[in-house]
Amino acid sequence: MSDISSFWDIERLVADWREGKGDLINGNDLQTAIIISLFTDRVARDDDVIDGDDRRGWWGDLGEEHNIGSRLWLLRRKKLDQSVAQKAEDYVREALQWLITDGVVLSVTVATQIVYPRQLNLVISYQKPGSRDDTDMRFFWVWE
Template structure:
């Protein structure tokens, strides 16, 4: 059974469920898993220099060693620099690592591209047996 299909809407800069003929569409579970992994707020680590009472994270996380989501939210109010772009790549790789650990994909590559003055493109490439796909996610930074 397939999950409800999520899709990244580039123009709206958000993810949403796909609809077709009045029903929610099912399928493309891997893309849905990637969207959830990237855009669910992951638990901040103790050394992230953030207020201990505001570490976010998903309420169902069992422990810090196995949590859902990414720490991309920590970059929300940062100035768009090369260092921030590298952190975004690291946070994305960290949140998607479970796909490799669980054998869902054989590799994941994450790259970023700064589009001045206020946009960071994130390109995620993955490979699973019999398929090779590219997904592009756009993160719009505050000016």
């Protein structure tokens, strides 16, 4: 059975579920896995700078070698510049590494682009096993 299909709602800048004929649509498990990997808050590392004491993360990750989610949440209060764009790429690669390790995809490529003054574009390309073509997912954030 497939998972519930998640998608990135560009207008609202959030992930959501698709509905159809009075029910949630299922399918596109890889897209859903990527959205969960990116937009679930991974616990901050000991060397991450955070505001306050909340290191976030999922309680089920305590003591685990691999954590769910990404550290993109750490960038929310940063000034948008090239170093933030580079950190976003690094955090996305870290969050999606499990897809390569588990053989779900052959490769993941991440690229960011700053659209001054307040937008960060993110393009993720991945290649599924047995496919010659890459599939792209695109996201953007507006800095306040």
